[in-house]
Amino acid sequence: MIILFTVMLLVLLAIGLPVGFALGTGGLVGMLLFMGGDGTLNQIPLLAYKSLDDFVLCAVPLYVMMSQILLEGKVGNDLFELGNKWLRHLPGGLGAATIVACGIFAAITGSSAACAVTIGAIAIPEMLKRNYERTVVLGAVAAGGTLGILIPPSIPMILYGAITGESIGQLFMSGVIPGFMLTIFFIGVVVYKSRNLPLEPKASWQERIDALKSSIWGLMLPVIVVGGIYTGAFTPTEAAAVGTVYSLFITFCIYKTLTLKHLPNILLGTVKTSSMIFCIMIGATLFGFVLTILQVPQALTLMVTEMQLSRWIFFIMINCLLLFLGCILETVSIIFITVPILYPIILQLGFDPIWFNVILQINMEMALITPPVGMNLFVLQGVSPDSKMTQIVKGVIPYAVVMGIEMLILCFVPGLATWLPSVVK
Numbered sequence: 001m002i003i004l005f006t007v008m009l010l011v012l013l014a015i016g017l018p019v020g021f022a023l024g025t026g027g028l029v030g031m032l033l034f035m036g037g038d039g040t041l042n043q044i045p046l047l048a049y050k051s052l053d054d055f056v057l058c059a060v061p062l063y064v065m066m067s068q069i070l071l072e073g074k075v076g077n078d079l080f081e082l083g084n085k086w087l088r089h090l091p092g093g094l095g096a097a098t099i100v101a102c103g104i105f106a107a108i109t110g111s112s113a114a115c116a117v118t119i120g121a122i123a124i125p126e127m128l129k130r131n132y133e134r135t136v137v138l139g140a141v142a143a144g145g146t147l148g149i150l151i152p153p154s155i156p157m158i159l160y161g162a163i164t165g166e167s168i169g170q171l172f173m174s175g176v177i178p179g180f181m182l183t184i185f186f187i188g189v190v191v192y193k194s195r196n197l198p199l200e201p202k203a204s205w206q207e208r209i210d211a212l213k214s215s216i217w218g219l220m221l222p223v224i225v226v227g228g229i230y231t232g233a234f235t236p237t238e239a240a241a242v243g244t245v246y247s248l249f250i251t252f253c254i255y256k257t258l259t260l261k262h263l264p265n266i267l268l269g270t271v272k273t274s275s276m277i278f279c280i281m282i283g284a285t286l287f288g289f290v291l292t293i294l295q296v297p298q299a300l301t302l303m304v305t306e307m308q309l310s311r312w313i314f315f316i317m318i319n320c321l322l323l324f325l326g327c328i329l330e331t332v333s334i335i336f337i338t339v340p341i342l343y344p345i346i347l348q349l350g351f352d353p354i355w356f357n358v359i360l361q362i363n364m365e366m367a368l369i370t371p372p373v374g375m376n377l378f379v380l381q382g383v384s385p386d387s388k389m390t391q392i393v394k395g396v397i398p399y400a401v402v403m404g405i406e407m408l409i410l411c412f413v414p415g416l417a418t419w420l421p422s423v424v425k
Helices: 002-014 019-034 037-052 055-072 075-087 093-109 112-129 134-145 155-164 168-174 176-193 205-230 236-254 260-293 296-307 311-326 331-348 353-368 375-383 389-412 415-423
Strands: none
Touching (some): 019 331, 055 075, 055 155, 093 176, 134 176, 134 389, 155 168, 155 353, 168 236, 168 353, 176 353, 176 389, 260 296, 311 331, 331 353, 353 389, 389 415
16 A cells, blocks of 8 residues: 555656645545545545644744845855855865855755855855866855755754654754754865865954954844744744844845845745645645555554564664655655654654654755755756756765765764753753
8 A cells, every 4th residue: 555655656746746736636546545435525624724723834934034035135145255254264265164154044044945046156156266176166055055954943843843743942952063063074075175275365353353243133143043942032933933024124224135126026935935835734744644544654663663673774774765755855845755654653663853853854955965856956056057967966975975974973972963952941
C-alpha cells in the first residue's frame, strides 16, 4: 500500500502537478478507495480547516512579509558592506564577508531565497571583479543563503513545531549553535579556496564603525524577535508581527529605501509564498489522513522495532531518504510529507525531537543546493545569468560535504543542539 501511494505521488509530481495538489489528489484517491466512497469527501473541508487552525501558523505569512520588506528595502546592502569593511583584509576576506552577510541576513529574514538574491546581487560582481574563481563565488552565495533555515527565526522550524507540537522557542534555540558552527565552517571553505588571492587593503577603524552604525538597525531585528520570545515579552507569532512592523519602520523611516509604491509587490510576494506553503500543508494533511487511517505510521514503527536494527542504522536510512527527497522536492514539501511519519518513529527510537529538528534542517539546507531541484541553484542562476548550472553545482559541493560533517558532529555531540534550549526556556 505504501509503495502504491509513493508511486502515485511520484507520477503526479513527474507530470508537473504542483506538490500541494499532488498530495491532495493522493488523499482524495485514498478516501474514495478506502473510506467508504463519496460520503467521506465531506471530511475534506474539515481537514483543510483543521490543518490551518493553529495560532502558530499566523507567524508564517508575517515572517514571509518581513523577508519581502527587507528584500525590497535593500537591507542586505549594508550588511554586505559591514562584512566587507571588517573582513576584506583577511585571506579570502570578501568571501568570508559574503558568508557573514548571508548569515546575518538569514537571521533577519529567515528566507534562504531572499538571502541568496539580496547578497548574491551585491557579492557576485564584487568577488568576480577581484579575481575570485567563479565556482568559489557561486558556492559561497548559494550555501550562505541556506543558513536562513538553521538560524532563527526559521519558517521550516515553525512548520516542524506546528506539526509535532514542539516548542517553537526551543526549536529556534536549537539552531543557534549549529548555525554559528556552520557559518564558521563555510568561512573556512571559502578562505581555503581563496588563499592564494592577493590581500585587500585594510579598512580604517572609522570605516568599520561607520559601517556598523549604518547596519545597526538591521542587526537589531533578530535581537528584538528572538530576544522578545525568550524574555517572555511576546510569543513566536507575536514576535513575527513585531518584526514585520519594525521592518516597515526601518525601511520607510530610517533607511528610506521603501515607499508606498513598493507595498503592492511586497503584499503580492507574501500572498504567493504563503499560499504555496498553506496549499502544501492542506494537501499533506489530506494525504496524511489517509496514511493514518491505514495505520501506516504505526506499521512502520512496528516494522522498525521487529527488524531489531540499530537505531543509528535507521537514522542513516532516514538521512538517505531526506537526501533523495531533497533532489526532487523543495523544503516545505519534504517537511509536510516526512515529519508526520518520521516523528513517532524518532520518539520510539529514543532520539531527542529537538535534536532531530536540527538534523532535519541541515538536510533541508542540503536540499536547497542539491540538483536537480535545489531552489538556491535556480535563484543564483537568475541572479548571475552568465553562470552555468554546472559551475554552480561544482561550487556548492564542498559546502554540502561540510553540512554532512556537521551532522556527523551533532550525532557524536548532540548537546550542541540541545544544551541551549535546555538552558533558555
